[in-house]
Amino acid sequence: MKSWNEIPYDIQRVISNTAVAPGAYILKFKKNNPFIAGQVLALGVSKEIEPRYYSIASAENDELISILYTERVEGKLTPMLSLLNLGENIMVSKPFGTFTHIKPSPVFIAAGTGIAPFMSMLLTGKASGVTLIHGAPYPEYFYYSDTLIGRLGENYIRCCSRCQPGCLFVGRVTDFVKQWNDLDVNRPYYLCGSAEMVVETRDILISRGVPVSNINSEIYF
Amino acid sequence: MVPLYGKTLDELKSIVTAEGLPSFTASQIADWLYHHHAESIDEMTNLSKKAREMLSAKYTVGLSKPERVSESADGTKKYLFPVANNRFVEAAYIPDDDRATLCVSSQSGCKMGCLFCMTAKQGFQGNLSAGEILNQLRSVPEFKNVTNIVYMGMGEPFDNLENVLKSLEILTSKWGMGWSTKRITVSTIGLIPAMNQFLEKSNCHLAISLHTPFDDERRMLMPIQNVYPIADVVDELKKYRFSDHHRVSFEYIMFDGLNDTPRHVKELVKLLNGINCRINLIRFHPIPDSPLRTSPDERIIQFRDSLTAKGIFTTIRASRGQDIQAACGLLSTKALQEKR
Ligand SMILES: Cc1cc2nc3c(=O)[nH]c(=O)nc-3n(C[C@H](O)[C@H](O)[C@H](O)COP(=O)(O)OP(=O)(O)OC[C@H]3O[C@@H](n4cnc5c(N)ncnc54)[C@H](O)[C@@H]3O)c2cc1C
Ligand code: SF4
Numbered sequence: 060m061k062s063w064n065e066i067p068y069d070i071q072r073v074i075s076n077t078a079v080a081p082g083a084y085i086l087k088f089k090k091n092n093p094f095i096a097g098q099v100l101a102l103g104v105s106k107e108i109e110p111r112y113y114s115i116a117s118a119e120n121d122e123l124i125s126i127l128y129t130e131r132v133e134g135k136l137t138p139m140l141s142l143l144n145l146g147e148n149i150m151v152s153k154p155f156g157t158f159t160h161i162k163p164s165p166v167f168i169a170a171g172t173g174i175a176p177f178m179s180m181l182l183t184g185k186a187s188g189v190t191l192i193h194g195a196p197y198p199e200y201f202y203y204s205d206t207l208i209g210r211l212g213e214n215y216i217r218c219c220s221r222c223q224p225g226c227l228f229v230g231r232v233t234d235f236v237k238q239w240n241d242l243d244v245n246r247p248y249y250l251c252g253s254a255e256m257v258v259e260t261r262d263i264l265i266s267r268g269v270p271v272s273n274i275n276s277e278i279y280f
Numbered sequence: 281m282v283p284l285y286g287k288t289l290d291e292l293k294s295i296v297t298a299e300g301l302p303s304f305t306a307s308q309i310a311d312w313l314y315h316h317h318a319e320s321i322d323e324m325t326n327l328s329k330k331a332r333e334m335l336s337a338k339y340t341v342g343l344s345k346p347e348r349v350s351e352s353a354d355g356t357k358k359y360l361f362p363v364a365n366n367r368f369v370e371a372a373y374i375p376d377d378d379r380a381t382l383c384v385s386s387q388s389g390c391k392m393g394c395l396f397c398m399t400a401k402q403g404f405q406g407n408l409s410a411g412e413i414l415n416q417l418r419s420v421p422e423f424k425n426v427t428n429i430v431y432m433g434m435g436e437p438f439d440n441l442e443n444v445l446k447s448l449e450i451l452t453s454k455w456g457m458g459w460s461t462k463r464i465t466v467s468t469i470g471l472i473p474a475m476n477q478f479l480e481k482s483n484c485h486l487a488i489s490l491h492t493p494f495d496d497e498r499r500m501l502m503p504i505q506n507v508y509p510i511a512d513v514v515d516e517l518k519k520y521r522f523s524d525h526h527r528v529s530f531e532y533i534m535f536d537g538l539n540d541t542p543r544h545v546k547e548l549v550k551l552l553n554g555i556n557c558r559i560n561l562i563r564f565h566p567i568p569d570s571p572l573r574t575s576p577d578e579r580i581i582q583f584r585d586s587l588t589a590k591g592i593f594t595t596i597r598a599s600r601g602q603d604i605q606a607a608c609g610l611l612s613t614k615a616l617q618e619k620r
Contacts, residue, residue: 099507112507157495158506254391255403257503261395262569271395271571272496276503280391280404280439 068103068110068150073143074123080199083172084141085116086126086149094119094154096179097161097277101152102126104139111136114175114251114277115154118182124151127175127202158277162247164188168232168260171195173252176277178203181210190246194218194232194256233259236267244268250276283342284321284335285313285418286411288446289455295339301331307455309335314456317418319343342411345419346371356601359420360613363388363412367405368613369434371416372606379427384416385611386444387435392469394489395501396533398567398605399434402614408435410446417451429459431466432487434611438466438474448482461485462525469504470513483526487560488513490530492539493547501535514551522556529558533609534575534583536564545586558593565599565607 071088079085094100096119101110117125130137143149158176165186167177174193180186191211195201198219207215218235219227228235233256236242248264250257257276264274287295292306308326312318321327321336346359347368357373369385388405390397417429429451431437437444444466450456451464467487468475479486490510492498499505522528530552534540548559561584564574575583580596587594601607 156507157499157509254393254400258393258400258403261393262401265571266569271500275499275506276393277506278391278393278503280393 068101068152070148071151073145073147073149075145076141076143079127079202080197082130082141083200083202084128084130085202086128086140086143087117087123088149088151090117090122090124091151092153094124095159096183096185097156097159097176098154099156099158099176100124100126100154102136102140103150104136104143104148105150108135108139110150110152112279114158114172114179116175116178118179119185120183127172127178129172156277158249158251158275160275161186161249164246165190166243166246166248167191168236168248168250169193170232170252170256171200172202173250173256173277173279174202176251177249181207190214190216190241192216192218192232192235194220194235194252196221198222198227232256233263236260236263242267242269244270244273246273248274250274252279254278254280281340281342282338283409283411284309284339285342286409286414286447286450287313288410288449289453295335299331299334301334305331310455313341314450315458317423343415343419350604350606352601352604352606354600354603356604356606357420357422358601358604358606358611359416360616361412361416361419363406363408365406368616369408369412369416370606370611370613371420371433372601372611373420373422373426374600375422375425380422380425381428381430382417382420382422382426383430383433384413385433385435386413386431386437386440388613390435391439392436393503394469396491396535396564396567396570396572397609398612399609401567402434402612407440407443410443410450413443413447414450428463428465430464430487432608434613436469436471438468438471438478441474441477445478445481448484452482452484465527465529467531469502470508470510471504472508472513472516475513476516479520485527485529487529487531488517489533490548490559491533491535493544493551494539497539511551514555517557518554527558528555529560531560531562533562533564534580536573536575536579538572540575540579540583542586545583545590548587549590549592552592558595559587561594561596562608563597563599565602565610567610 074087076086099112103110113126116127130141217227218232220231296305312324348360350358359371367388372383374381389402390399391404393400451459461483465485469489584594
């Protein structure tokens, strides 16, 4: 892969760029290359800024690609992404990455936008017997929760770090995993999100007896 | 105050132009910073008094001494340096018979999450500027003895490519420190786009953290495998011509029962076929709560011999500074970060 100025990329038109929670957006554009659920794309708005990577959140057979992203106030790309309007251009690389080999009965653990590859897998029908543990600061950041409640029922566990006690688990995913009674060391675990979340959760899983060979992570570095 | 140390000649030219000073002043400043090792603007005596006053109002040389040193029984020293935003990094000075290597950090913490690494447990706090990277060399008391520099401390150098390239430019330029590129090695886990830029822009040696040739195993040890599989990294490397002047080596930490079998030797040979390279085998230095163990010495030797027999030049790296947590994979300033 060459540097951004040299790699082939497509120009796509933005079909929608919708705010789904404060500072969080779903960006849609036309799919022009097949992909495997769990893969990522590099996105850019101009050649001046290095591209950033985004997991594809839509199903493999959808005609549109959906990207779920949060705006970083001090970030270089996301403040520009959030300003994109319908019909404007976006630079899109081919899909790549291998966070795609999902074994049966997986436990998906995600923080924030780390839910994206798991959404793609679920919507594509690539994963069965799933438990999904998702962490977010406030209830509005449980993207896709309507769909997930319908699909996964009790196997969809929301860990809300700044919620009042109620129907959700109050605390971070790491707090949940530490005390999770149903943790099964034989299931495969898939982690996705920031390095901090992944490293901490991986350590907890290991300390609870999950073999490292059962843990696969995607880090949003 | 803006530090001058770590600025390239072009950056110094922009500074002097902005201050309305003659453009040759930039070369004079570079000379003071990187040849004469000046510690203050006042020392730059061939600059006019007015120029020094103008610069001193906004700029400083910006060196910072290590805050702490730990010394190993084997002579290795670990230095703790303060960097921006109340963060710290560590650098390891490793003297040997005829050489002395300094292992520098490029980031405070790291985002890459490798399973075997203490820095990963610290998370990421920030990139180092070129000046902060070079300050680790300039400000160790053994500065003048250092013969080799390796970017293998805290952080992934290619996640901070711009500053790493700037620091290399300063280290190797005639107007800078004038080091030979043969004395410098930059180590990466294989961030392909940045690695390609490095190979196009720099002739310093490259080291790739390989650790296992098999996908599933590498994914377990290094999440980056999901983004840039090692086979793709190697395919990219095959496009470059490596020689003794511009060398590529592979770092291979030996984990007991995990990546130290004849099956691994066979696959490594297949993977690296066609690249002029060497492999460095490294003992794993256990980190707290790690499920991983280092391979026994006899297996490491066997592994080396098998690779050598297959025509791959393979060495076993001596473990240094383990008693002061300065050995490979042990650098962390998390405890300090938490105190602040
Ligand atoms: C494989 C992969 C998949 C990803 N998928 C997604 C996804 O689906 N959705 C998503 O939202 N993101 C995803 N990301 C993250 C994404 O690529 C970007 O990193 C993110 O969107 C921020 O981009 P930015 O340009 O706005 O911020 P950047 O300019 O890259 O900065 C990122 C953040 O780091 C901080 N920062 C920058 N420099 C420093 C420094 N020196 N010290 C301390 N902090 C610093 C900034 O303040 C900012 O908050 C993924 C990353 C990877 C590697
Ligand atoms: S081994 Fe290097 S890249 Fe991996 S986590 Fe440690 S410092 Fe980062």
